Amino acid sequence: KENHVWQPPLLKNDPNHYFAAVCVLQGLLSCHNWDSGKVDGYFGAKTEVAVHKARRYFGMDATGICDAELWNKLGVMAK
Numbered sequence: 001k002e003n004h005v006w007q008p009p010l011l012k013n014d015p016n017h018y019f020a021a022v023c024v025l026q027g028l029l030s031c032h033n034w035d036s037g038k039v040d041g042y043f044g045a046k047t048e049v050a051v052h053k054a055r056r057y058f059g060m061d062a063t064g065i066c067d068a069e070l071w072n073k074l075g076v077m078a079k
Contacts, residue, residue, distance in 0.1 A: 008071035015044035
């Protein structure tokens with residue numbers, strides 16, 4: 001039996017492709033009052049700005065990319 005560890009997806013600005021994980025991210029950002037626009041699954045400019053704000057809030061580099069560290073700060077743990 002293999003032991004698999006879930007890794008949260010790396011998300012960045014990609015407004016032409018739908019990702020269910022972006023819906024989760026947008027919902028989490030909204031819960032923290034960072035306006036990422038409507039929860040639609042598209043990582044566009046508003047979501048990128050919200051990710052910048054979240055990363056700055058948590059003392060991270062404001063890259064605009066949602067990585068494992070930001071997922072963790074938002075309460076989504078890799079187990």
